[in-house]
Amino acid sequence: MTLKAVRFLLNNDPVTLENLEPNLTVLQYLREQAFSTGTKEGCASGDCGACTVVVAQLNKDKTALNYKAINACISFVGTLHGKQLLSVEHLKQGATLHPVQQAFVDHHGSQCGFCTPGFVMSTFALHKQTPTPNREQVLTALAGNLCRCTGYRSIVDAALTTSELIESDSFTQQYQQTVAQLRAIHDLPGAELTHKQHQYYAPKNISQLAEKLMANPQATLVAGATDLALSVTQNLARIEDLVYLGDVAQLQEIEEAAGYIRIGAAVPYSEFTPLLAAQYPELGEMITRLGSRQIRNVGTLGGNIANASPIGDMAPTLIALGAKISLQLGDVERKIALEDFFLGYKKTALKAGEFIKNIYLPKAQSGQTLKVYKISKRIDDDISAVLAAFFIELKDNQVTQLRIAFGGMAATPKRALACEAALLNKTFTLDNISAAQQALSHDFQPLSDVRASDNYRMQVAQNLLKKCYLEYQNSNIATRVVNYA
Amino acid sequence: MRSLIATQHSNDTQPKSAKSVGLGGIGRPSKHESADKHVSGEARYIDDNANIQGQLHAAVGQSTIAHGKIKHLDLSAVKAAEGVVEVITVADVPGHHDIGPVFPGDPVLAVDKVDYVGQPIFAVAATSHDLARRAVKLAKVDYQVLEPILSVKAALAKQSFVRPPFTMQRGDADSAIANAQHQLSGQIAIGGQEHFYLEGQVSSAVPTEDGGMTIFSSSQHPSEVQKLVAEVLNISLNKVVVDTRRMGGGFGGKETQAAPWACIAALLANKTQRPVKFKLSRVDDFTMTGKRHPFENSYQVGFDDQGQIKGIKIVVNGNCGYSADLSDAIVDRAMFHSDNAYYLDQASVTGNRCKLNTVSHTAFRGFGGPQGMMTIEMVMDDIARFLGQDPLAIRKINLYGQNQRNMTHYHQQVEHNKLAALIDNLEVSADYQARRVAITAFNTENTLLKKGLALTPVKFGISFTVQHLNQAGALVHIYTDGTIHLNHGGTEMGQGLFTKVAQIVAEEFQLDVDRVGVSATRTDKVPNTSPTAASSGTDLNGKAAQAAAKTIKARLISFACQHYQVTEAEVSFCNNQVKIAQQCFSFAEFVQQAYMARVSLSATGFYKTPKIHFDRSTAKGRPFFYYSTGAAVSEVIIDTLTGEYKVLRVDILHDVGQSLNPALDIGQIEGGFIQGMGWLTSEELVWDQQGRLLSNNPATYKIPAINDLPLEFNVALVPDDPNQEQTIYHSKAVGEPPLMLAISVWSALKDAIASVADYQFSPALDTPATPERVLWAVAAMQEKAQAAREDKKLGA
Incomplete structure (x- = not known):
């Protein structure tokens, strides 16, 4: 039983949307349906922030509000369900x-x-x-x-x-009322929109999700929509059957267990980052440069992984950490190593009707270090030319465990196995590093594109290995301009 | 008789201090006139205007090849597509189809052939923006592919030019170079720049009852839009009104590039007799509109042991794209500014206007000046490394002199030149010498990260180099409640022009600036206007508005003299009041008296810039009324393993004469600097082998973001230094000059790179200096250093 509607608060006014195109973005809704033109379209691709609006959203125990800036231009209108939408017009009293x-x-x-x-x-x-x-x-x-x-x-x-x-301010004054109003929506069944052949469905639990996907394995899963929405706004695609993961309770879980961290596939970056940063500070730093605050407020690990982009920053990092993911098809769950998930350019191990449920990361242990380097033209909100992740365990200057993975170097996020072989069980010396640098040319034949040339990618990948080594030798010297203050 | 609005009677017998002008007046850091509307979302841009009933939305079908003939165009699927109301090609244009702004060559829709990827071939009006964009993709176009010219080198080889080459010279450069103690030569490729105004190109056209058209356009040049719309529709100019309230950024990108979309909207509106809005998607905007010209420049220089230039030959090759657009004047300005701040002595500067099969490049803040300056700043660095000197020393020794060594290569005398003192002051305030020592020490101690430091000056000529554009008009009304309505020919694109001109009018009547209302720039209020460009907006329109205000003020004073039997000296305006002998009236009260006495309270004003002239046939004259100057010190740190870098500190000292509004001027300087830094660092335009722009969206084209702000950013105006020329309140133009202060970042990057080889060599660093280019420059330095060490060993 579903609601056949999307309900949210536009400032303090309850809004019920029915029979509305589910491919409509929040920006289009505001400007063309609500005639509220204060929010601007700068790029319609989530890159400029001119369309930034704020959604206030109930926290886990439904007692408090989280205020999140999001890009209205790449958010589907259905995802507003159960939230308060605030645009620039609502601030002035x-x-x-x-x-x-x-x-x-x-x-x-x-x-x-x-x-x-x-x-x-x-x-x-x-x-x-x-x-x-x-x-x-x-x-x-x-x-x-x-x-x-x-x-x-x-x-x-x-x-x-x-x-x-x-x-x-007025939002503080209205706070309890807003919480109550959102809670009332939250207690209703999941959101659903239908318009012509286009459907939007927001299951509230994992069995509803699994059931929906078994019945319609062609449905498009959407979480943050930070990439998917571009197919609509830039390529003018129309997605027929959208299934939103953001309301599935089990996909929103974060668990810190004894030896590992479990992150639900639909948890936004901004919510799981503190936990990861505590374990792996360099990963935390890298995430502050992954997309933007608006992107991280909605973007998810599940989406990033399922998208299988060769230039995503998380996948190589998680591969270096030895992350595993669990996949569910119907009520059958399986767990695989993340590196086995990527089969080729934008090809994954996901079966029809299957979805990513959890991501498992090992916790940091003494003697182990994760080093992450993001190389891009611009510090902020840029896609990496090269992303390098080095997970190294040293005992008495011997490399006892090692996983090196790169983004931007191949058609998939990929481990540098030849490079690893040149270092594993060897002493951690500049000579062995040099050999490992050379080995990288066996691991990768990178491409030239708008972001960097093939030569630059290879040279930087090799140099980063050296930088990683130098940082090990002396952790006190400044080695990164990004952090230089 | 209708009654006049109630006014407050002034109870003051004496005016308040004449010096205090409430909220307004010149010299105050008044907020932008639209600031409150910007922050609340109430400021309306064209796309925000309420949809008029029946409004249609336009899109254009674009060429997918860089050069070819259109053999066959099948639009049947487009016509049949959902929501499509009208489809037009160039055959449907009732009037002219060439909308070239200065020279012919820009068809509004392609005529039988295409000259670049993205060229509009046909246009659609549909019931929604989305449906229009979908429909244009359904066209079938058969091309006969022709070989495109896609590099400056190829264009030079084929002598493919949009306009003839041109040379400016003074003396005999060849002999001076040959006879000098030292000679150097070099070349540099300078990338273009996408404007990336946050509001993309947009126009809407509304048919009017007399066969005319009202156009709302995000344009820096409403009068040109008016003319071109009239021409394509084959109607007279008085039937077209163009309205521009504000732009969401312009930067030169809406000087000529706003017109095609207005013309296409007008053609579709005329055909359908329905309002039509044409908003470009961001990718279409990247693809279809011109950018800052990429340049490939070279030099040969002769200089003495001190590093002073004795003779120089410079060739600048502008990549103009497929048509002339404004390229003649843009390459001229690159040539004019090939000296930047330096006396070139015997000099020859040649400019080529290369024709390529890309979008036609256009005006962008600096208008060729920045690309011209880059060459001579490269020369400074190259001479310095050759002589083993700090580049600052070489820059200083080559500056124009006060009374001698002050003639440019286009034979304009550089007057009132205080740049040497400005640089000395900045050198001290930025602590240049101590930081130079510290940086050298840092670079000795650090192998991975290297720092660089550079001070570069800017001397930028102010005036349109096309003489007739240096004129402006204004219209001032005073209403009977004492409020003022102001219009002028300038357009507001964020630079604060409307604020400054309102301050000027407020100053004239000594009123609070909020008494002066400004509405949209309209061609039916002030006619025949020049583009708001060349940094000239305030210089021209401020003077015109002041003239209008002075006309009314003279009438008011004359009225007071007659009415109260006083002398002119006994009438004064101050603090929202008018004092007449011993009596004091509120401004509104006094204005009502004038109205009742049948005094005209409306006037136009006009201004033309004096002194300027330039004879292109002899390449001699005074193209610039005056020069704006400034200097910047930038400190950077680079990573020699990745080429990544960060700008650590920037100190700027800039001369705006007597500032009309220090807050707005500082905003222009900071914004111009960061924009220039983006041009020289992260903003990379990449075209593929087929002439397609690959960096066609903000995911691939990176303008500076907030973490690119230097860690320390000190910006100061030169104090107490009024313009010696009779400009409006002795202020100086500020729009473009600060952009070129960012050359200091590029030079500082080279300084850091040079440190890798102990400053023995001058690194070549084409722009944009992306991390990749910096890394290769570092690698080249390391190789040179290695070779030098081996040479030494061999020698030993």
Whole structure:
């Protein structure tokens, strides 16, 4: 039994959508259906942040709200179900600007003004989650918003301004009422939209999901939609049967067990990152450069893995860590090593009707280190030319365990087995590193594309091995410009 | 008789301090006139305008090849597609089909042949944006493929030019180079740049009752849109109105490039007699609109032991794309700025305007100037490394002099030149010398990461180099409640032009700036306008608006003299009031008195820039009214294993004359710098072998993001330095010049790379200096250092 509708709050107003095109994005909904044009379209691909809106979402025990900035241009309207949607128009109260808006005015943080609503909303979400953000938090929160006019200094100053007024704004005043309203929606059956031949279905538990996929194995699974939505906005595809994973309770679980961490396939990056960062600091750092805050608020590990992109950053890192994933078909669950999941360019081991359920990562042990290097043209929100992940266990300077994996070097995220062989059970010396560097040319024949040449990719891959070695030799020297302060 | 609006009577017998102008007036850091609307989402852009009933949406079918003849065009599937109301080709254009802005060569829709990938061939109007985009994909086009020219080298080999080559010279460069103590030569490839205004190209066209058209266009040049729309529709100019309230960024990319979409919307609106909106998707915008010209430049220089240039020959080759567009003037400006801030003595500068089968490149902040400056800044670095000097020393010794060594290669005397002092001040405030020592020490101690430091100046000529464009008009109304309505020919693209001009008018009447309302730039309010470009917006429109205000003010003073029997000296405006002898009126009160006495409260104003002239046949003259100057010190750190880098600190000292609005000026400087940095570092345009742009979206084309902001960013205006020319309140233009301050980042990267070989060699570093190019430059330095060591060994 489903609702045949999508329900959410638009600011404080309950909205019920029925018989609406499920391929519609939140941005199209706002601009074309709600006639609310404050939110802008800059790229329709989740790369510029002009369309940033905020969704307030119940936390796990349904007592508090999480405010998340998202890209409206690549979010399907169905995913609003059970959430409060806030756009730039909702901040101003009467004639009074919201304190975040006033800060942008006071610091001259707008010039042409087209990116400004997005910046305001990203900053609003930041201040709701972190009332007194520091500079680093500001930069991380705004890395997914592009401004072509200001050069950002004034925007950083505006976002650093804190005001006690923010804590008593209209959203705080409405807080309990909002929680109650969202809880009421949450207690209803899952969301569903049908329009012509297009369907959207949001199962609430794993058996509903499994059942749906058994019945319709052709359905397209969607979690964060951060890549899938581009097929609609850029390639003008229309997806007939969308099954949303974000409301499946079991896929939202995170578990920290004795020797491992289990992450549900549909947990967004922003929720599991702290746990991973505590185990593997370099992985945590890398994730702050993976997409943007808006992307990480909705993007999921399951989506990243199932997408099987050769240039994704997580897959090589997880392969280096020896991650496993569990897959479910009907009520049958199987567990495989992540590296066995990728069969070829965009080809995976997923069977028809099967879905990714959990990702299992080993916890860090002493003597083991994970080093991760993301090489891209731009620090923020850029796809890597090369992603290198080195998982090394050293005992008495002997390499006792080793997994090296790269992204951007082959048609799939892939281990560098020849390179590993040149180092495993050898002493960790520059000579052996040199041999391992040479071996990389047996592992990979990278391509040239818009991001980098084949030669650069190979050279950098080899150099990163050396850098990894040098960092081992002396952990006190500065070796990375990204972190240089 | 209708009654006038109630006004507050001023109870003050004495005006408040004449110096305080409430919220407004020049010199104050007033907020942007739309700031409150920007942050609240209330500022309307063209795509935000409410859909007019019956509105259709346009899209165009594009060429998929770089060069070829159209053998057959089958649009039957397009016509039959869902939602399609109208399909047009060039045969449906009632008037001119060539919309070239200066020279012919830009068909609004392809005529029998295509010259670049993305060229519009036909246009569709459909019931939704989505349906229009889908429909255009259904066309079947048969081409006879012709060989495309896809490199500057190929264009030069075939003498494929959009305009004839041109040379500027002074003296005998060849002999001066030959007779100099030292000679060097070099070349550099400089990448183009996508504007990436956050608001893409958009226009809407609404048919009017007399066969005319109202156009809403995100355009820096409404008058040109008006002219081209009239021409394609074959109607007179007075039937077309173009309205531009604001742009979501322009940067030159909406000077000529806004017109095609307005024309196509107008053609479809005319054919269907329904309103038509044409909004380009981001990828289409990347594909179909021109960019900053890529250049390939070379030089030969002769210099003495001190590093002073004695003679130089520079050739700049602009990649203009398939048509002339503005390229003649753009390559001219690259030539004009081939000296940047330096006296070239005996010089010859040649510019080639290469025709390639790509989109036609166009205006972009700096208009060729940045590409011209890059060559001479490269020369400075090359001479410095050759002589084993700090590049700053070489830059200083080559600066234009005050009273001698002050003639440019186009024979304009450089006047009022305070750049040497500016650089000295910046060198001290940025602590250049101490940091140079610290950086050298850092580089000795660190093998992996290397730091670089560079100070580079900017001297940028202000004025359109096409003389007749240096004019502007304005329209000022005062209403009987004492509020003012202001229009002028300039357009607002975020730079704060409307704010500054409102401040100027407020200053004239000594009113709070919020009493001055500004509405959309419209061709029926101020006619025959120039583009808002060449940094000239405030210089031209500010003066025109001031002239209009002064006209009304003179009438008001004259009225007061007659009415109150006082002398002109007894009438003064201050603090929202008018003081007449011992009496004081609120401005509104006084205006009502004038109205009742039948004084006209509306006036136009006009301005043309004095002194400028340039004779292209002799390549001599004074193309620029004055120069804007500034300098920047950038410090970077690079990773010699990956080529990654970060800008650590930037110090800027920039001359805006007497600032009209320091907050807006600082915003222009910071924004221009970061945009220039993007051009020279991460923004890479990549075309494939077939002439297709691969970096056609923000996932593959990376403009600076927030973490590219230097860790420390100090920006200061030169204090107390009014423009010596009679510009508006002795201010200076600020739009373009700061972009070129970012050359310091490129030079600092080279400084860091040079450290790898102990500063013995000058690294070649084409731009954009992506991590990949930096890594290869490091590798080249390492090889040179190795070769030098081996040479030494052999020698020993």
